[in-house]
Amino acid sequence: MSDGSATPLTDCSVELRRGSMALHLPARDRRQGRKDQVAEKMTVVLGLSGRVLGRDWTVRVVSGAVGETGKRVTALLAHGVGALGLTDLPVVGPRLPEGTGRITAVAVLGRTGGKIVDHEALLRLLKQAEPDVPLPLDVPSSALGALISIGVGVQLLPRSTTYSVWASTGGKRPELPAAAEAPDSLPARPPAAPVPAPSSGDGQELVVWVKADARLGPLRVRRVGLVYHERRLWVLLDASLGIAVIALDVVGLGLKIPLAHGQPVEGTLDGLGVAFAAGPVRVAGALARAARPPDHLRLMISGALVATMPRLSFAVAGMYAELKDGSTSVFVIGHVSGLRIPLGPVLLNGLIGGFGYNSQLTLPDAPENVPSHPLVGGLQDSGKLPLKDGPAGVLAALRDTVRPQAGYLWAAAGVELTLFELVQARLVLAAQVAPKDITVALLGMAGVQFPAVPGRKPYACVTLGLKAVYRSATGEISVRGALDPAQSYLLHPDCRLSGGFALCTWAPPSPQAGDFLVSLGGYHPAFKRPGHYPDVPRIGLQWSTGSEVSVRGECYAALTPGMLMAGGRLRMDYRSRRVSAWLEAHLDALVQWAPFSYRVSMGIDIGAEVYALGTRRVELGANLTLWGPPTGGVLEVHLPVIGDIAVRFGPGPPGRADHLDWDTFRRDVLGNRSVEAVVSDGLLPDRPVPDGRPAVQRVGRNGFELSVVTPVPCTHLRVRTGTGTNKYETLFGSSTQRVALRPMGKPEAATVCELTLLTSDNRYVRADTWPSNETRARLPAAAFGAPLKADQSPGAHEPALCEAKCTGATLTVPGPTVKGVLDRIPKHRLDATSGATGRLCTSATSSLGLATGTRQDIADTMTGDTALGRRNELCRVLEQARLAPGPGDKNRWDRPDRYAPAVYTYATADPLSASG
Structure with missing residues (x-):
């Protein structure tokens, strides 16, 4: 049966054994002889059987009217016979009992005609094609109502009932059924949640799971899945087996039905679960294979295990993956709880740990997210790490925390402890090595209740998340913390506490090297936070006593290289049906270091409204603003009848602070520091010297390294080479460069660093011939930024650091060169x-x-x-x-x-x- 054209089927052979065709006309139409009604009511049936692709197939084709509407439908039912089973698998198949897991028939049903309500009429129409041959499978209404359906007959054990399973396509994929419950004697186990089958490159994919819920003694088949992928048909089973105290759970146990002659039978397994219970000991675990891994992976297997004993519990989750480049990725996270090991005032309650190879660990971006991180609290919080959903659910929950990444290596270890029987804490130290980067982090959370007495209601409860990080690539060193408002209160559970703190500094290679920050509750409202400063929430209190009285308060304090800021706000409200009243007070202070200046704003506002015969409002308050030096300010009083009154005192707001002279600048800003020259490499240990003689630093004869550091940025650094007109040689910078000294009001100052080196006999050393490197650093803008203009505020809207400038150099002193000496013969x-x-x-x-x-x-x-x-x-x-x-x-x-x-x-x- 070939017309000479190419066929998409390989190894194709067709053998026609039998065929039949019938034409049925309604009696009324034959008597009337009306051609149009004959064409409309005519029923055409066709039955064929033969051997195709090495399998026996039977095809029924029917075209006719269905139901009371007389709508014409054309349907085709093809089914293949010839049993396949697990015994056909290589290696393990011959060792299984004959007939185990047999697929007795495969059928495909397709039709036209759109939506059909009368399914029984369609079924009768199908049976007309082969009235003497029964249908190989029971066809349910769901299959008759769909345009395309696939069905299989599955016989689980020899001489057991054959189950017909049909899956319809073209509509919404059915929801996955709930996992089977364990026997009563077993703990609830985390079943291996199924993973969708892979999609084919040509888009030919039919994947459906349908509920079976078949029981054969201890064996329970929960559902059967059908997969058509890359011209292959797979039949998958989700089943569990409970024997005594052990329950086994398999997911996606599959058998491939060969569609081409000569293809071998293949098997697959997407997941395996086990549950064990013996007295108080319960163990449950599962493994799942992702049939559709991410694009950069070619294999991904996830797992989870939970074990409980009378006093201890253990939970672990992990993943194994193979990347497209052939490398392997592994990670494991585990937690042991229930320990009771006293260590002085500390009681060790649990252990936390994990590691990853070719795996990237993502740290929480803010301290308030630390308690939900899997390394800190996720293994105990089922909402954050759902072990009950199996490995696939665990892996989905960890997707944003741990992911395969070549070249990354991380490890973590931590403890769960109780301090003085009052503070409950979890601390985890994690280290991650990546290409060109090393990260060390301390994650923790701590909670305290007072009094911590069982049966007594605490009147103080605080839960704090902590994150400390060092990164070599960015030079960031930070310690940040935040309160959990849901678990922090004072005096009463309705009096909620919130807020956070931050201690940060930056080191090379960070462009902000030299900057630092100490913040408790955030920043001044007028401060423009630089991008590298963290967002710190206000230290706040919110208390609502019923629906009438509420109290809200917040405070902050921050220290930067250029300024100090502090302040807060408090508001109390009373609301009733007839009256509302309020009281609000605030304080904001900003202090600049060099030159010293300050600005303080404070105020109070009291008011009330009465709702009777209209609204009557009464409000009074006062605001005080201070500035200096010299000290001046303005007091504004708000009165209900008289109006606003402003009282000014002292001089007006300073346009600029008084400039400092050099001696004051050196004393107050530089701390009397001078140019320093130290040996940074090649220094030898000091020798004991007689009393009264000065100690002399000794260096190695093979050369050493000399570092020169200036307290102010220098425009150019030069060394003295001798006497005469051209006695200096410039190493770095130029005589045309300038630096700014803000406290002195100098926008362009020439700061020259001159270095003179002398021998013991007072001869000048030609250091300009030595190898040298310039040292540059970013310094505080409050000291070395451009002077402020008359209308500028003291530094709240500018960067804390100025651009990098020269602050010294490193000179390498070469070793001695010896000439004219008889060499040894090597x-x-x-x-x-x-x-x-x-x-x-x-x-x-x-x-x-x-x-x-x-x-x-x-x-x-x-x-x-x-x-x-x-x-x-x-x-x-x-x-x-x-x-x-x-x-x-x-x-x-x-x-x-x-x-x-x-x-x-x-x-x-x-x-x-x-x-x-």
Whole structure:
């Protein structure tokens, strides 16, 4: 059956065994002979059977009217027979009982006609095609109502009932059924949640799970899945087996039905779960394979395990993955709780830990998110890490916390403890190594109740999240904390506490190196927070006593390189049906360091409203603003009848602070620091010196490194090279550069650093020839930023640091260079593999009377009672062997008695003899 064109099927063979065709006309239409009604009411049935692709198939095609509406429907039902089962699998199949897990038939049902209500009429129409041959599978109404359906007949055990399972396509995918419950004697276990099957590249995919809920003794089949993928049909089972105290759970146990002749039977398994219970000991765990892993992975397996004992419990979750580049990724997170180990005032309650290889750990971005992080509290909080949902659910919950990433390595360890029987805390130390970056973090949470007495209601409760981080790539060093408003209160549960704190500094290579921050509750309202400063919530209190009285308060304090800020706000409200009243007070203070200036604003407002015959409002208050130095300010009073009154005192707001002179600037801003020159490398330990003598720093003879640091940024750094007009040589910067000194009011100041190096005899050292590197740093803008204009406020809207400027240099002092000294002869020149070099001719040694030609023989010949000719011949032989003293010395053999004592220096080994 081929027309010569290409066919998409490989290894295709078709054998037609039997065929039948029938045409049925309604009796009324035949009598009337009306052609239009004949065409409309005519029923055409076709039945074929044969062998296709190595399988026996039967095809029924029916076209006719269905139901009272007489709507024409064309339907096709194809089913293949010939059992396949687990016994057809390689290796394990022959060891299974015959008939285990058999697929008795596969059927495909397709039709036209849109929505059909009368399913029974359609079923009767299908049976007309082969009235003598029964349908291979029971066809449910759901399959008859869909346009395309796939059905299989599954026989689980020999001589057991055959279950017909149909899956319809083209509509919404059915919801996954709930996992099977464990037997009464077993704990609830985390089943391996199924993972969707992979999608094919050509879009041909039919994936449906349908509920079966079939029981055969201890075996329970919860559902059957059908998958059509890449021209392959898979039948999958979700089942559980309970035997005594053990329950086994399999997910996605599959068998491939070959559609091409000669294809082997294949199996698959998406997940495996186990539950065990023996008295008080309960264990539940599962593994799940992702049939559709992320794009950068080719395999992903996740797992979870929970074990409980009378006093201890253990939980662990993890993942194994293979990346597309062939590398392997692994991570595991575990938690042990229920310990009771006393360590002085500390009681150890649990252990927390984990590690990951080719795996990236994501830290919480804010301290308030620390308690929900899996390393801190997730393994105990089922809402954050749902172990009951199985490995797939655990992996979904961890997707934003841990993910495969080549080149990353992390490890974490922590404890759960009780301090003084009052504070409950969890602390986890984590370290992560990444390409060009190292991160060390301390995550923790602490909770305290007072009094911590069972049965007594506490009147104070605080829960704090803590995050401390160091990152080498960014130079960030920070410690941040935040209160949990849901678990922090004072005096009464309705009196909620909130807020946080931050301690941060930055080191190289951060562009903000030198900046720091200490904040408790945030910043001044007028302060423009730089991008690298964290957002710190206000320290706040909110208390509502019923529906009438409420109290809200907040406060803050912050310290930066340029200023100090502090303040707060308090508001009390009373509301009733007839009257509302309020009281509000605030304080905001901003202090700048250099030059010193301050601005303080405070005020109070009291008011009331009465709702009777209209609204009557009464309000009074006062605001006080202070500035300086010199101190001045304004007092504004708000009265209900008289109106506002403003009272000014002292001088007006300062346009600019008084500028400092150099002596004051050096004392108050620089702390009397001067230029420092220290040996940063090559320094030797100090030797004891007699009393009264100054200690002298000693350095190595092979060179050392000298670091020069200036207290102010310098426009150019130069070294003195001698006397005369051009006695200085500039190393860095230029004479045209300038720096700003804000406290002195200097926008362009020339700050030259001159370095003079002298020898012990007061000679100038030419340090300009030494290798050198410039040192640059960002310094506080309050000291080295441009001076403020008359209308500028003191620094609340500018960066804390100015641009990087030169603050010194590093000079490398080279080691000594020694010339004109007789070099030792290296041993390799005397080695046998170095040709004629270092070898004495045996004929020459024999003619000289040298028995062995050793260095001792040479020394004896040079200094002993030897004829001059013999000594000269020995010198000639030594020259040929390259064992003479230093080159270029014409008189080097005039005093051979000097050569003899030093022969062990010229020759590092005895010369070798060679025939010649």
